Amino acid sequence: MSVGFLLAFLAVWEWVPAAVGLPNYFVPSVSEVAVEFVRAFETERMFYQIGVTSLEVAAGFVIGALLGALIGFALGISPTAEFVMSPYILALQIAPKVAFAPLFVLWFGFTLYPRILVAILIVFFPIMVNVLSAVRAVDPALINLARSFDANRRQIFWKIEFPASLPPFFAGLRIGSTLAVIGVVVGEFAGGNQGLGVVLATAGGQANTPLVFVCIILLTLIGVIAYCLVILLERRVLHYMPKRDFGHMSTP
Numbered sequence: 001m002s003v004g005f006l007l008a009f010l011a012v013w014e015w016v017p018a019a020v021g022l023p024n025y026f027v028p029s030v031s032e033v034a035v036e037f038v039r040a041f042e043t044e045r046m047f048y049q050i051g052v053t054s055l056e057v058a059a060g061f062v063i064g065a066l067l068g069a070l071i072g073f074a075l076g077i078s079p080t081a082e083f084v085m086s087p088y089i090l091a092l093q094i095a096p097k098v099a100f101a102p103l104f105v106l107w108f109g110f111t112l113y114p115r116i117l118v119a120i121l122i123v124f125f126p127i128m129v130n131v132l133s134a135v136r137a138v139d140p141a142l143i144n145l146a147r148s149f150d151a152n153r154r155q156i157f158w159k160i161e162f163p164a165s166l167p168p169f170f171a172g173l174r175i176g177s178t179l180a181v182i183g184v185v186v187g188e189f190a191g192g193n194q195g196l197g198v199v200l201a202t203a204g205g206q207a208n209t210p211l212v213f214v215c216i217i218l219l220t221l222i223g224v225i226a227y228c229l230v231i232l233l234e235r236r237v238l239h240y241m242p243k244r245d246f247g248h249m250s251t252p
Contacts, residue, residue, distance in 0.1 A: 010030050013027075013029070013030050014029050014030040014031060015029075017029065024209070025207055025209050026209070027209075028209050028210040028213060032210045033210045033213045033214060033217075035210070036208075036210035036211050036213075036214055037214050037217075040199075040211055040214050044199055044211075046199075046218070048194070049194065049195055049196050049198070049199055050196060050218060050222070052112075052194050052195040052196075053181075053184055053185075053188070053195040053196040053197065053219070053222060054222055055112070056112055056115045056116050056119065056184040056187070056188075056195065057119065057180045057181055057184050057222060057223075057226060058180075058226075059112075059116045059119075060115070060116045060117075060118070060119020060120050060122075060123060060180045060183055060184060061119065061123055061176055061177060061180035061226065063116070063120050064119060064120040064121070064122070064123030064124045064127070064176060064180065065123060065127050065172075065173055065176055067120065067124050067128075068123065068124045068125065068126070068127030068128035068131065068172065068176075069127060069128075069131050069169060071085075071089075071124075071128050072127065072128040072129070072130070072131025072132040072134075072135070072165075073131055073132075073135060073157075073161075073162075073165070075089075075128075075132050076131065076132045076134070076135025076136050076161070076165075077135060077157065077161070082132070089128070092121075093125050097118060097121045097122050097183065097186070098118075098186050098190075100117070100118060100121060101114060101118050101186055101187050101189070101190030101191065102190050102191065104117045104118065104187070104190075104191075105190055105191030110191055110192070110193045114187050114190065114191055115183075115184045115187030115188055115192060115195070115197075116184075116187070117187070118183040118184070118186050118187040118190075119179075119180045119183030119184045119187065120183070121183065122176075122179045122180065122182060122183035123176035123179055123180050123183065126172045126175045126176055126179070127169065127172035127173065127175075127176055128172075129172070130165075130168040130169060130171055130172035131165050131168065131169050131172065133168060134164055134165035134167075134168040134169070135161050135164070135165055137164070138160060138161055138164050142160050143156055143160060146159065146160060166237065166238060167238060170230065170233075170234040170237070170238065173230045173233075173234070174227060174230050174231070174234075177223065177226040177227045177229070177230045178223045178226070178227055180223075180226065181219055181222055181223040181226070184197065185197040185200070185219060188200075188201070189201055196215050196218055196219055196222075197215075197219075199211070199215050200212060200215035200216070200219075203215060
C-alpha cells in the first residue's frame with residue numbers, strides 16, 4: 001500500500017506540474033531532481049557534506065538528550081532545584097533558538113560548534129520536560145512503600161523513578177531525533193561553510209530548485225534514519241512493552 005502510494009505520488013510529481021503549466025524553477029519534475037541528484041554527487045562533494053551534517057546531528061542529539069535527561073531527573077527529584085531553576089529554564093525555552101545561531105557564530109567562529117549548540121538547545125527541552133513530568137508523576141505510594149522497606153534515596157531512584165521515566169524519555173528522544181536535524185540546518189544557514197544546509201542555502205541563492213529538492217530529500221533521510229535508530233534502541237531497552245510502529249509519531 002505504501003509503495004503504491006509512493007509510486008502514485010512520484011507519477012503525479014513528474015507529470016502534473018508541467019501539465020498545469022508550472023515552471024520547472026518552481027516545481028522541478030522527478031526526472032530533473034534525479035539528474036541533479038547524480039550531478040550533485042559528482043560535483044558538490046555530497047558524501048562529505050552528508051557526513052558533516054550527520055556528525056553535527058549525532059553530536060547535538062546525543063549531548064542534548066543527555067543534558068535534558070540529567071536536568072530533568074535533577075529537577076524532578078529536587079523540588080527546591082525546580083523552584084530555583086525553572087524560571088531560567090523557561091526563559092531559555094521561550095527564547096527563539098534561531099536567534100542564538102548568529103551569537104554562537106560570533107563566539108566560536110565558522111566551526112562545527114555553533115551548529116551543534118543550536119541542535120543541543122532544540123533537543124534539550126522536549127526531553128527535559130518529558131523526564132521531569134515522568135518523575136513528578138510517580139505514584140507517591142510506591143515511594144512510601146519503598147521507604148517502609150528501608151530503601152534509600154538512591155535505591156528509590158534506580159528501582160522506581162528511573163524505570164518510570166524511560167517510556168517518556170524515549171518519546172522525547174523520538175521528537176529530539178527530528179529536531180536535531182532542524183537545529184543543525186539552522187546553524188548551517190547562520191554561519192556554516194560546509195554541510196547540507198550550506199549547499200541548500202547556496203542552491204536557493206542560485207535559483208537551483210532541483211538541488212534544493214535534493215538537499216531536502218537528503219536531510220529528510222538523515223532525520224528518518226535517526227528516528228529509526230531511536231525506535232530500535234527503544235525496542236531493545238523497553239523490550240517488555242508493546243513494540244512501537246516505525247511510522248507512529250510519539251508526542252510528549
